[in-house]
Amino acid sequence: MTSAVTITRHGGTGGRTAVAARARQVVKAYGSGETRVVALDHVDVDIARGQFTAIMGPSGSGKSTLMHCLAGLDTVTSGQIHLDDTEITGLKDKKLTQLRRDRVGFIFQAFNLLPTLSALENITLPMDIAGRKPDKGWLAQVVETVGLKDRLKHRPNQLSGGQQQRVAVARALAARPEIIFGDEPTGNLDSRAGAEVLGFLRRSVDELGQTIVMVTHDPVAASYADRVLYLADGRIVDEMFRPTADSVLDRMKDFDARGRTS
């Protein structure tokens, strides 16, 4: 019933709209009848371009599902999702694949890299698949930014967990996607490595104007974002701008307490 619609105007994006992704009345339900489970319950959300958005919520709140739907990995039961001005709900697999390939970047919690490819090959993989030549200068800049210059020839199993995630970040950035989705990208890392990766994400937003959406349950991770959306029971129940770890934690404790009393 509550739908927190926020339209954040962000300058310097040229002719593009300020909203990178938009969900309207999105419902995602599994099963039917008695066993019907609603993962997303009429969600409306706008993801602002050039901003770092975090989606938080307890397990089963639908945060991952929302991200998957926004990214075109999952289909919705009803409602519409636009990526820029392309409606992706209803697109066929072929178009969706192309869209993910050309316009979206991904960072998963684990298993981000193909074990058979070197770090560099992993980074350029989306472009290779698309048959595009990577922009050499941009690639060098990205590699430089994530600090992987001397690790490019290594296979994933020769890299530490933090390094692997940095490669994943580099891959997501290298193709210059309109939007990057992260699914708990630091979930498997210790706090130092996690901070490193989050730092890169932050910088890519600040310095490169990248749009990032990240699902997390870690208040510290969320504190790197410009804006935090809270999900519970498939609905967006709250949001917070310019969060700090403490404020996020407080808000979550608040929800927790409310959840217990209700």
Added chain:
Amino acid sequence: MTVLKTSMRNFFAHKGRMALSAVAVMLSVAFVCGTLVFTDTMNTTFDKLFSTTAPDVTVSPKGAKSDGSTPQNGVPESMPASVLAQAQQAQGVKSAEGAVSSMNVTVVDSDNDNMGSSTGAPTIAGNWTRNDLRSMEITSGHAPRGPTEVMVDADTADKHDLKLGDELRTIAQTGDIKARIVGIATFKVTNPGAAVVYFDTATAQRELLGATGRFTQLNVTAEGGVSDAQLKQNVSNTLTATGVFKVQTQKEFSDESREGIGEFMNVIKYAMLGFAGIAFLVGIFLIINTFSMLVAQRTREIGLMRAIGSSRKQVNRSVLLEALLLGFVGSVLGVGAGVGIAVGLMKLMSMAGMNLSTDDLTIKTATPVIGLILGIVVTVLAAYLPARRAGKVSPMAALRDAGTPADGKAGVVRGLIGLALTGAGGYALFLAATADKAKDGSLVLAAGIVLSLIGFVIIGPLLAGGVVRVLSAVLLRGFGPVGRLAERNALRNPRRTGATGAALMIGLALVACLSVVGSSMVASATSELDASVGADFIVQGNQRFVPQAEQAMRNSPDLAHVTRYKEVEVTLTPPGGKAEKTELTAADPTYASDLRRVTTSGTLTAAYGKDAMSVGSGYAKEHGVKVGDTMTVAFKGGSTAKLKVAAITDDDVAIDKGSQYLSIATMERYLPADRIPPSDLLFGKAEKGKEAEAYAALKKALDPYPQYQVRDQTDYKQELKDQIGQLLNMVYGLLALAIVVAVLGVVNTLALSVVERTREIGLMRAIGLSRRQLRRMIRLESVVIALFGALLGLGLGMGWGATAQQLLALEGLKVLEIPWMTIGGVFAGSAFVGLFAALVPAFRAGRMNVLNAIATD
């Protein structure tokens, strides 16, 4: 108990993955059981046939051959009618009758078409006796009653649309018998294919034996209460005064008749079991691979089991139990399918003209038992290594990040062992290729083949790296990143790629080897024919030449000469040497120009002079015979001659190797006219410039004798090529089983790899790999694996084939010819096999839900 429960659960949880292995076990077991059922059924059929056709006691002339073949003069051995009269006097004889039969006949209809079987079953002509009524009944018309009446069996009549009143011509050594069909008799048991014609006794005696009042066999029936053995004793006693005869009870007679067939059946049986063995061998790779992959996928689970207290042994045993279940299921299905295969084979045989009835289908208890034991034992043995590896999984594995299972690295020890074996195999092949004697070399060759095969299987995973890289560099270049991913995937587990490829390698190596040997045979024979055969026409057939056919050839126009070629049985004694039973080649002197043999000393034409002969160089060397020596030649059924050696022929040939020649004229001096053997072959030389006319005329002249084929050199070579081609096709057909199992292996490896790489696939799909690209990637991986196996197999096989040719060069296989078309075709075919194998795995990978793939643990 828990172990069994886990095994069962695991087995059923992975039934999809087990299915292909089960099919492999099933196919192999089915082939074994099918072979056993088929050969047992054939044996039953012949048993029934022989025991119903044999009378209580049989009396035959002493020299009669049990397989019914005629002696060298082409007329069956016989005995006078007086013996019958005497046998009838013996105690306990209810009745005795004289029978006449000959297998040295050909029966043709009015269009000169051969009524005989095309499957090698005999044509039999004889008199109609009461004994025949035990196995046959006259279903139409009546028994033959005069010189122009004949009765034919119903199967033959059906096959050739023969009706009462049709004319049949029976071509025997003693002449042609023209008679009209007055009766058709039907077998009450299954007759696998013999064509049988009956005459009345007088006609049979006169036309088949060329004499009256003689029989080839006596059929004696016992009075009630007299056993066959007793009757045999009585008849033998009665006949002792008259002469020496072969007296046999029903059992002895049918056993003896069956012996010859039994040997033939055993050859078929063991050949087919050999191919089943190859399929099993290939299946082993599939099973090893399946279990290795299952164990690898389950590493974490096994680690957990170990962590909570399962012993190594229990883990080991649980995997073996799964194998046992797999073996059991596969074998049970295989036994069932085996019966189906046997029935299918029987149907196939009847299409080829061999009647077999499913009523006789014989499934011995041993058959399913053998099938089950074989299937289960092989499966469990194959699963032993993976099971041991499972036992070695440390409890720590439960705690480690599963990710992808550790890539199986090919070890150094493995490489060294493989190299050593391959080296030893290569050396053995080298020895075989340079051997002086074919006999010594063949064992070394076999050792070389086995060693190099095992060596290749062992170093396969090591070779996989290099070979796959080269193949990919050549073939996958055009496929961009998808090709590169396919290459990396094929390379990531060399042991798996190696084992999958090795399975295909085995079958293809055999195909390559045989095709090299086969085409070398054709090439060698062709080059030798070109070099040595001077005759324009070669006439041969499955009945030795009857005089009337020989005369027809002589009367044919435009022939410069006709050469007869006969084989005569003799006892040969070199000067100061030991007597030895052997056969000499008696030919007309023109044979010296029809087949130009190189002599090491003397001249060939001189060997055809009066009281002269030639010997082969091998014989001459062995017995120290020189030109001018005198050989003692005792002709069977004739007198003994002293023949002077006039030539020694070089044995370094394939045609007529080791033949010792003399002229027919010389032979005739020492053999009575009725003992002169009929010709085995006839050669013709056309008048100069009239080759085409002579060929056409000769074909026409021999038209009434369809059992003989006239060929000029071109047709002869083609025929040779066709025959070898047919033989090879049959062997390829049987090898197809092994190749099918190998293809299942490729499917299996891919299917399991796809499951194993679920997360990777999900990731790739998420970052934009299209379904089409994904499917292509899997197909390309499959093609690379298949081509890897093909390259190894074809290379190995060509090596074997070339070695075999080098060795057989001693036996006349002088020319090495590599059939590049076949080899290239097989290589290209393997790529298609790879594509085909990837169909389902690629489809399933494409269908994978991206999200599930990412979420998979």
